[in-house]
Amino acid sequence: MKVKRQLEQLPPYKPGKPIEEVKREYGLEKVIKLASNENPYGFSPKVKEAILQSLNGLAIYPDGYSRALREKLAKHLGINETQIIFGNGSDEVVQIICRAFLEAGTNTVMAKPTFPQYRHNAVIENAEVREIPLVNGNHDLDSMLQAIDEHTRIVWICNPNNPTGTYVRKHELLSFLEKVPKHVLVVVDEAYYEYVQAENYPQTVPLLSEYDNLMILRTFSKAYGLAGLRIGYGIASETLIQQMEPAREPFNTSVLAQAAALSALDDQEFLKDCVEKNKHGLKQFYRFCDEHSLKYYYSEGNFILIDFGIEGNEVFQYLLERGIIVRSGNALGFPTSVRITIGTEAQNQEVFAALTAMLKEKQLV
Numbered sequence: 566m567k568v569k570r571q572l573e574q575l576p577p578y579k580p581g582k583p584i585e586e587v588k589r590e591y592g593l594e595k596v597i598k599l600a601s602n603e604n605p606y607g608f609s610p611k612v613k614e615a616i617l618q619s620l621n622g623l624a625i626y627p628d629g630y631s632r633a634l635r636e637k638l639a640k641h642l643g644i645n646e647t648q649i650i651f652g653n654g655s656d657e658v659v660q661i662i663c664r665a666f667l668e669a670g671t672n673t674v675m676a677k678p679t680f681p682q683y684r685h686n687a688v689i690e691n692a693e694v695r696e697i698p699l700v701n702g703n704h705d706l707d708s709m710l711q712a713i714d715e716h717t718r719i720v721w722i723c724n725p726n727n728p729t730g731t732y733v734r735k736h737e738l739l740s741f742l743e744k745v746p747k748h749v750l751v752v753v754d755e756a757y758y759e760y761v762q763a764e765n766y767p768q769t770v771p772l773l774s775e776y777d778n779l780m781i782l783r784t785f786s787k788a789y790g791l792a793g794l795r796i797g798y799g800i801a802s803e804t805l806i807q808q809m810e811p812a813r814e815p816f817n818t819s820v821l822a823q824a825a826a827l828s829a830l831d832d833q834e835f836l837k838d839c840v841e842k843n844k845h846g847l848k849q850f851y852r853f854c855d856e857h858s859l860k861y862y863y864s865e866g867n868f869i870l871i872d873f874g875i876e877g878n879e880v881f882q883y884l885l886e887r888g889i890i891v892r893s894g895n896a897l898g899f900p901t902s903v904r905i906t907i908g909t910e911a912q913n914q915e916v917f918a919a920l921t922a923m924l925k926e927k928q929l930v
C-alpha cells in the first residue's frame with residue numbers, strides 16, 4: 566500500500582517516557598516528570614466534582630457545539646459565543662486550521678525552533694513550510710514578514726514561544742499585524758497565556774475587532790492542569806470560525822473534557838495560586854542558573870530552557886537515571902540545552918540537587 570508522499574518524510578511524534586516505564590527501567594521508586602509543561606499542582610478540586618457528576622452522561626454523545634462551556638468561556642473572555650472553536654486539545658485546533666487553509670501550492674511561515682505541530686500539520690497538507698530562525702531566542706517578525714508572498718496562507722506566532730519561553734512584545738505584534746497582508750491568517754498560540762507576567766505582553770482578544778485575519782489559540786492543558794483530558798480552543802472573528810467549522814469533527818471534545826473545562830473556569834483562585842507559585846519557581850531557576858553560570862532564557866511560561874554547554878541528551882540521561890524526566894534540547898533545536906518544566910518547590914529542589922551533582926561530576930563548574 567502507498568501512503569501520501571508527505572508522510573514518508575514525517576517521523577511520528579516521540580513522546581517522553583511514561584513515569585511507570587522509567588521506574589521499571591531504572592529500578593526507581595519515585596519519578597517526577599517535568600518534561601511536557603503540565604501543571605505540577607494538578608487541577609482544581611472543583612473539576613473532580615464536575616467529572617464525577619458527568620460520569621452518568623457517558624452513554625450519550627457530547628454536545629458537539631459545547632454550548633454550556635461556550636457560553637461560560639465567551640463571558641469569561643468578553644467575546645461572542647460564535648467566536649470560539651473547540652478542539653481535542655489546541656493541538657487539534659492547529660490541525661483543523663491547517664486542514665482548512667493549507668494545500669499544495671500554498672505556504673506557511675513560522676519561527677524555528679517553535680512548537681512542532683505547526684510544521685507537522687502543514688507538511689501533511691502538502692504546503693511549503695518557511696521557517697525563520699529565532700534571533701536571540703525571539704521571533705524575527707521582520708524576516709517573517711519578508712517571507713510572506715501571495716501564496717502564504719498562515720503565519721504562526723507562538724507567544725510565549727515553546728521551547729524558549731520568550732515572548733513577542735505588544736508594540737512588535739501591533740506593528741506586525743498592521744503590515745501583514747489581509748489574505749494571510751495570523752495565528753497567535755497562547756498556550757501559556759495564564760502564566761505570563763510581562764506587562765508589555767500583548768492582550769490579543771481586544772484586537773479581534775480590528776483584525777479579521779487574527780486567530781488566538783488557548784488551552785486547558787497547561788495552567789488549568791487538564792492535559793490528560795484534551796481540550797483547547799481557538800478565538801477569532803465569527804466569519805473565520807464559520808469558515809473553519811466544516812474541518813472539525815462533530816464530536817471532537819468529550820463529555821468529561823467539556824464538564825471539566827467548565828468547572829475549571831469557575832476556580833480562578835486555584836489558577837492564581839498556581840501562577841504565583843510558578844513565578845516563584847522560575848525565580849529559583851534563574852538564581853540557580855546565575856549561581857552556576859548557566860545560560861538560559863527568561864521565560865513567560867511554566868518551563869525554562871537551560872544551556873549546559875554539553876549534549877542535551879547527556880543531561881537528559883543523567884537526570885532520567887535519577888528519576889527526573891525532562892526534555893532534551895536535541896529534539897527541540899537546541900542541542901546543548903534541556904527544557905525543564907517548573908515543578909513544585911520540592912521537585913525544583915530535587916532538580917537543583919541533581920544538577921549540582923552533575924555539574925560537579927562532569928567538571929562543568
Ligand SMILES: *Cc1c(COP(=O)(O)O)cnc(C)c1O
Nearest residue numbers: 654655656680727756784786797
Ligand atoms: C502544549 C502546547 C500546545 C498544545 O496544547 P494542547 O491543548 O494540550 O493540545 C499548543 N501550543 C503550545 C505552544 C504548547 O506548548
